[in-house]
Amino acid sequence: MNALAAIAPAGRASADGPPLLAIEDLHVAFSTRGGTVEAVRGVSLSLRAGETLGIVGESGSGKSVTAFAVTRLLDASGRITQGSIRFRGEDIARASAKHLRSLHGAAISMIFQNPRAALNPIRSVGRQIADAIRAHEPVTPGEARARALGLLKAVLIREPEKRLDAYPHELSGGMCQRVMIAMAIACEPALLIADEPTTGLDVTTQKTVMDLLAEITAARGMALILITHDLGLAARYCDRVCVMERGRVVEEARPATLFGAPRHPYTRRLVAASPTATSTIADLAVSETANPAPEEAKEPSPLVGEGWEGGMPPAERGRSTVTGMQGSQAHGGLTPLSLPRGGREEPDSPATALRPAPNQSPGAPLLLECQKLIKRYDRDIVAVAGVSLSLRAGESLGLVGESGSGKSTLSRLICRLIDQSEGDILFDGRSIGAIPARDFHSSEFRKDIQIVFQDPTDSLNPRFSAFDCIAHPLRRLLGMRDGAALSGRVRECGARAGLPADLLERFPHQLSGGQKARVGIARAIACRPRLLVLDEPTAALDVSVQAVILQLLDRLRREDGLGFLFVSHDLNVVRMMCERTIVLQNGAIVEEGESGRVFHHPRSDYARTLVAAVPHFEAGPAA
Amino acid sequence: MSQLAITARRAGWRFLSSAPALFGVLVFTFLLMRVLPGDPAVFFASGPTAGKEEIELIRKQMGLDRPVPEQLVRYLGDIGSGNLGRSLMTGQPVLSDLKSRLPASLELTFSALLIALVTAVPLGVAAALRQGSGIDHLVRFICALGVCVPTFVSGLLLIYVFYYVLGYAPDPTGRLDIFASPPPAATGFLLIDFALAGDWEGWRAAARQLVLPALTMALFVIAPLARITRAAMLASLGSDFIRTARSLGLPPGKIIVTYALRNAILPVLTIAGIVFSTMLGANVLVEKVFSWPGVASYALDALLASDYAPVQGFVLLMASIFVIVNLTVDVLYGIADPRVSVE
Numbered sequence: 001m002n003a004l005a006a007i008a009p010a011g012r013a014s015a016d017g018p019p020l021l022a023i024e025d026l027h028v029a030f031s032t033r034g035g036t037v038e039a040v041r042g043v044s045l046s047l048r049a050g051e052t053l054g055i056v057g058e059s060g061s062g063k064s065v066t067a068f069a070v071t072r073l074l075d076a077s078g079r080i081t082q083g084s085i086r087f088r089g090e091d092i093a094r095a096s097a098k099h100l101r102s103l104h105g106a107a108i109s110m111i112f113q114n115p116r117a118a119l120n121p122i123r124s125v126g127r128q129i130a131d132a133i134r135a136h137e138p139v140t141p142g143e144a145r146a147r148a149l150g151l152l153k154a155v156l157i158r159e160p161e162k163r164l165d166a167y168p169h170e171l172s173g174g175m176c177q178r179v180m181i182a183m184a185i186a187c188e189p190a191l192l193i194a195d196e197p198t199t200g201l202d203v204t205t206q207k208t209v210m211d212l213l214a215e216i217t218a219a220r221g222m223a224l225i226l227i228t229h230d231l232g233l234a235a236r237y238c239d240r241v242c243v244m245e246r247g248r249v250v251e252e253a254r255p256a257t258l259f260g261a262p263r264h265p266y267t268r269r270l271v272a273a274s275p276t277a278t279s280t281i282a283d284l285a286v287s288e289t290a291n292p293a294p295e296e297a298k299e300p301s302p303l304v305g306e307g308w309e310g311g312m313p314p315a316e317r318g319r320s321t322v323t324g325m326q327g328s329q330a331h332g333g334l335t336p337l338s339l340p341r342g343g344r345e346e347p348d349s350p351a352t353a354l355r356p357a358p359n360q361s362p363g364a365p366l367l368l369e370c371q372k373l374i375k376r377y378d379r380d381i382v383a384v385a386g387v388s389l390s391l392r393a394g395e396s397l398g399l400v401g402e403s404g405s406g407k408s409t410l411s412r413l414i415c416r417l418i419d420q421s422e423g424d425i426l427f428d429g430r431s432i433g434a435i436p437a438r439d440f441h442s443s444e445f446r447k448d449i450q451i452v453f454q455d456p457t458d459s460l461n462p463r464f465s466a467f468d469c470i471a472h473p474l475r476r477l478l479g480m481r482d483g484a485a486l487s488g489r490v491r492e493c494g495a496r497a498g499l500p501a502d503l504l505e506r507f508p509h510q511l512s513g514g515q516k517a518r519v520g521i522a523r524a525i526a527c528r529p530r531l532l533v534l535d536e537p538t539a540a541l542d543v544s545v546q547a548v549i550l551q552l553l554d555r556l557r558r559e560d561g562l563g564f565l566f567v568s569h570d571l572n573v574v575r576m577m578c579e580r581t582i583v584l585q586n587g588a589i590v591e592e593g594e595s596g597r598v599f600h601h602p603r604s605d606y607a608r609t610l611v612a613a614v615p616h617f618e619a620g621p622a623a
Numbered sequence: 624m625s626q627l628a629i630t631a632r633r634a635g636w637r638f639l640s641s642a643p644a645l646f647g648v649l650v651f652t653f654l655l656m657r658v659l660p661g662d663p664a665v666f667f668a669s670g671p672t673a674g675k676e677e678i679e680l681i682r683k684q685m686g687l688d689r690p691v692p693e694q695l696v697r698y699l700g701d702i703g704s705g706n707l708g709r710s711l712m713t714g715q716p717v718l719s720d721l722k723s724r725l726p727a728s729l730e731l732t733f734s735a736l737l738i739a740l741v742t743a744v745p746l747g748v749a750a751a752l753r754q755g756s757g758i759d760h761l762v763r764f765i766c767a768l769g770v771c772v773p774t775f776v777s778g779l780l781l782i783y784v785f786y787y788v789l790g791y792a793p794d795p796t797g798r799l800d801i802f803a804s805p806p807p808a809a810t811g812f813l814l815i816d817f818a819l820a821g822d823w824e825g826w827r828a829a830a831r832q833l834v835l836p837a838l839t840m841a842l843f844v845i846a847p848l849a850r851i852t853r854a855a856m857l858a859s860l861g862s863d864f865i866r867t868a869r870s871l872g873l874p875p876g877k878i879i880v881t882y883a884l885r886n887a888i889l890p891v892l893t894i895a896g897i898v899f900s901t902m903l904g905a906n907v908l909v910e911k912v913f914s915w916p917g918v919a920s921y922a923l924d925a926l927l928a929s930d931y932a933p934v935q936g937f938v939l940l941m942a943s944i945f946v947i948v949n950l951t952v953d954v955l956y957g958i959a960d961p962r963v964s965v966e
Contacts, residue, residue, distance in 0.1 A: 073870055104872030112870075117863040120882055122960050131881075132871040167961045183871060 018089060019046040020190060020223050021070070026083035026093075028062070028069045028247075039065040039078070041247035049190060052217065052224040054238030054255070056231055056270070058542040059513075062247040063227045067193045069093075070225075071110050072100050087191070106136040109184035111213075113196035115176035119168040125179045126152075126164030132186040151182040156212060173403075174205035178212065185216060192217060193225045198233070202402040203569060207613040210237055229542065231274045235259055235617030243267045259617040273547040275572035277599070277616050281554045284547035284576075366429070367393040367563045368414065368531055373423035373433075375409050375587075383409040385587035386423070393530065396557060396564035398578030398595060400571055400610065406587035408535065411567045415451050415533050416440035427531070447477040447527035452553075454536040456516035460508040466515075467504040470494060470522045477527050489526070496559075497522035498552055514545035518552070525556060531563040538573065550577060571614050575599045583607045630957045634950055641946040648942040649702065649935075653695055656931045702939070708932030712925055717936040721918055725940070726811025727798055728910070728917035732903045734833055735840035740895065743845045747852025747891075748884060751860060762853070766846035778839040778912040785835060793831050795913045803828050836913040840906055844898045851894045855887035862886070889960055896952035900945045 028040035040062040047053050055063045068074045070085055072092065085093040092103065112118040120128055129151055130144035139147070145164070152160035155178040168176050177197060184192055194213060198206035214237050217224045228234055234241045235255040242252035243266065251264040262268045273284050368391040375384040384406045391397045399407045412418045414425060416437050425433035427445055435443050450473070453459035460469050470490045474480045480489070491501050497518040508516055517537065524532055537553065538546040554577060557564055568574050574581055574595065581598045583591040583606065591604040602608045682688050686697065701708060707717040750762040772780075785792040798813055799805060806816035806825055814833070817826035859865065860883050868878045907919035918937060925933035957963045 071870055073866060101872045101874070104870055106872060110867075110870040112863060112867060114863065118867045120864040120868070120886070121962060122886060123881070131868070131873055131877065135871060135873045135877075169962050180867070183867070186871075 020049045020088060021047040022086040023070065024084050026066065026069060026085065027081045028065050028074065028078055029081045030078045032077065039247055040069065043249050045242065045249065047223050047225065049223055050221045052226060052237060052239045054234035054241035055225060055227045055244055056229065056234045056241060057244035058229060058544060061244040063244045064195050067195050067225065067227055071104065071108055071193060105132055105189065106187045107189050108191045108193065109189040111180050111184050111192065111194040111197045113199050115180045116168055116173055118180055119176055121168055124165045124167055129183050129186055132183040136187045151186055155182045173201050174209055177201065177209050181213060181216065185220065188220060189222065191223045195227045203571065203613045204402060204609055230615065231259060231271065232615035232617050236615040243270065255617065269544060273544040275576060277572065279576065281551055281576050284551060365393055367391050369426040370414065371424045373413055373425065374421045375413055376421040383587055384413065387589055389582060391563050391565065393563055394561040395580065396566060396578040398574035398581035399565060399567045399584060400569065400574050400581060401584035405584040407567050407584050411533050411535055411565060414565060415449055448529050449531045449533065450524040450527060450529040452520050452524045452532060452534045452537045454539050456513055456520050456540060457508060459520055460516060462508050465505055465507050466499065466511065466519045469519050470526050473523060473526050493522040493526045496525065496556065513541055514549065517541060517549050521552065531565065533565045535567045536569065571599060571611060583610065630954055633957060634954050637950050637953055645942050645946065649699065649939060650695065652935050652938040653698055656934060657691055707936040710925065710930055710933045712928050712930045717932045720921060720933065721936055721940055724916055724918045724921050727915060728903060728919060730812045730814065731833065731836055731840065731915060731917060732899060732906065734837035735902060736895065736899050738837055738841035739844045739848055742841065743848035744852050744891065747849040748856055750853040751856030754857065762849055766849050769842045770846040774839055774843050775908040775912050777842050778836065778909055781835050781839055792835050795835060797914045797916055798832055799829055836909050836915055839909050840902055844902060847894055847898060848891065852887065852891050855890045856883060859883040859887040889956065892952055892955055892959065896948050900948050903944060904941050
């Protein structure tokens with residue numbers, strides 16, 4: 001593989017001696033009802049002792065499957081069909097179960113995504129760590145417990161004596177991941193494999209967990225394979241990064257080289273689609289070339305998607321060529337889907353012709369106003385502590401904060417899904433806070449305030465086709481009957497959200513993640529709302545799909561003059577999508593201001609911590 | 624400590640909140656008995672020749688001439704003072720009748736449940752571990768068989784084979800051979816009483832009597848228990864923490880028992896509670912086949928005789944046991960799953 005030539009001996013790794021792990025021409029296949037699916041197709045990798053290797057790629061690229069093949073923890077349906085995995089010189093691709101058991105935990109350990117689920121819910125963490133130790137070393141329960149305590153201290157858990165007897169549900173997600181790390185390093189393995197270890201954690205927690213992982217592996221000389229979809233994370237923590245696409249390693253280099261001057265087209269697309277500290281929506285380039293399997297053309301595979309699923313529908317692709325190179329910072333041959341900031345729209349969009357661009361002058365009327373909103377749950381838990389905010393028509397307001405900061409509660413209050421304890425909400429100058437949440441569905445404002453939910457799968461009724469999902473609010477809120485008017489409207493909304501008409505008859509399980517997100521968006525805009533509350537709308541999507549969806553949302557907002565309340569934990573996304581941003585902490589606003597200012601010159605300590613925790617990579621030519 | 628206090632509070636709360644349900648059951652049964660055809664006064668009159676006056680007299684004695692609401696209030700008052708009425712059939716107070724017969728039913732049901740659990744859980748685990756294999760299909764076959772053969776058929780079959788043909792089992796005539804002497808009554812549970820008295824000869828005799836009826840009942844409930852164990856084990860084995868345990872190289876036995884089964888046991892516990900309550904009330908057929916002097920056959924006889932008081936007492940007893948069983952399952956749940964006690 002030509003990319004291997006680019007590897008320079010990495011920082012602390014010793015350049016001499018045989019590699020700790022050498023994967024050669026690994027093939028992994030899964031047997032499914034539809035036949036055999038090759039998830040990994042000829043991966044070759046090598047890793048030296050103490051080195052940190054990043055594997056990046058999108059869902060379906062085979063990065064996790066590679067990790068599970070190395071640890072031989074593949075599902076029953078998956079098997080290694082070809083190639084070798086040499087660990088310390090011996091091939092473990094064909095090792096016996098007994099031999100593998102002696103390696104697991106003692107020589108190779110794994111850290112998983114979703115730490116809470118990865119721990120046994122009804123066993124105290126101390127005993128789980130002790131189990132890990134006693135699986136490989138003949139120590140008494142007392143000794144194991146003492147060592148578990150030491151490990152909890154090593155992973156910097158506060159009050160470790162107390163936590164020893166805690167159950168996973170009593171710990172936060174970050175703490176659970178620390179416990180998982182403690183279990184993984186309990187027997188001092190030479191190789192740690194971390195599979196998306198911080199996905200789903202807050203950005204600050206992510207930083208502490210990753211820093212801890214980096215320190216521990218450095219101090220104990222462990223090699224680390226970090227599998228992630230987050231290029232920034234890989235850039236910050238890895239000596240070397242390889243990019244996987246559809247079961248193959250397409251490029252491998254040091255992070256500065258890789259992200260500074262990506263050579264493979266897929267890497268370039270990935271880099272371009274990843275939000276950075278300075279990127280704009282327009283920068284999230286989406287290429288219409290080298291996209292052999294358009295998203296719409298194929299059935300989603302249950303096990304491995306065919307890699308790049310972020311292709312744009314034909315309609316959008318056509319449009320992106322029209323809008324062309326405006327404001328482009330094209331990365332070598334890419335065509336960014338450019339959306340002019342000033343409200344000028346594509347001439348070919350019929351919707352734009354009808355609707356004037358929103359007036360975003362300060363004089364625009366207030367669309368939404370929250371006055372000292374307070375939400376208390378019983379036992380005096382204050383989720384939202386006196387928040388006042390306002391949103392002008394056509395404005396986009398970002399809401400950021402860690403989990404528990406009250407941003408979801410606040411967005412639910414504004415959607416009138418729950419009742420506030422105190423304070424009022426004005427929409428269009430009229431109080432909607434006085435309407436109880438359970439009666440709001442019959443209010444005239446229900447159709448004005450619509451929501452795009454976080455999980456594109458769970459928020460769609462699995463028994464409803466895409467058409468029915470989109471028609472639902474039209475039937476319920478506008479009282480439309482089946483007929484040409486309804487189907488025309490549904491098709492129009494679908495088209496605006498980038499859903500071709502032939503996809504509308506499909507059910508959610510027949511759609512890909514990006515398509516489901518589009519259905520959710522089409523449903524939300526079906527009633528022509530004036531305020532769209534977006535609750536982490538792209539959190540579950542791959543970066544390339546996220547880029548397309550963000551561009552879609554931004555275009556819809558400009559076309560319809562929608563107000564956006566954009567809730568997200570991804571600070572870069574909020575900065576790109578929103579003119580103004582509010583930072584929430586413990587239910588109260590700690591900072592508010594123009595997005596660029598908040599992110600580049602945060603005033604409050606909390607905002608500064610948040611911003612500093614975001615892992616970045618340097619896009620553009622390497623210095 | 625606090626964990627205990629939480630459990631106690633939960634239990635107490637559950638107990639209190641089931642009081643309305645108990646009351647509803649009482650009223651419902653009372654009314655039902657009044658609606659059912661058959662006049663107890665006629666039934667208990669001296670004979671077919673009894674005149675109108677005699678029947679009226681019995682009616683009056685039984686309080687049946689009063690309006691129904693008044694009868695209900697008096698009935699509730701009686702229950703409040705621990706008086707469940709008198710069985711016209713046996714001439715004994717219902718309370719003492721139930722007291723003497725309940726241990727027989729409980730002993731039978733507990734033994735049957737024990738046999739069922741000891742059989743069903745390993746079967747379910749084996750089926751889950753070897754999903755789709757011969758064992759899995761065998762377990763499915765056994766379960767289907769257990770469910771589709773009625774208890775009185777399987778009971779008679781067992782009697783035929785083990786008593787009539789092979790002669791292993793004693794006469795299916797109640798809890799103890801008529802010539803054997805019962806142990807000094809302490810708990811009413813023969814096995815426990817014999818053990819307390821140190822009479823192992825008697826213990827064996829009682830156990831031999833118990834085996835066939837208990838087996839008959841167990842056969843019927845193995846199916847739901849085994850199926851739920853299998854399903855719960857499959858879910859548990861497929862979860863992330865099992866993968867974690869495997870990634871850490873834990874021994875297979877530990878993974879299956881401590882990690883998978885401990886998590887899978889929660890739904891089994893729920894089903895076991897339901898199965899227990901059902902068995903206790905529904906084992907009337909088994910009691911009849913084996914001449915077992917339990918509460919269910921007692922209630923059936925009373926029902927056929929239009930004897931109100933024992934039936935009402937029986938229903939009240941069953942409702943109370945149901946509440947207690949649910950409570951126990953709840954408490955056990957709290958112990959088995961630390962997440963439950965939070966809420």
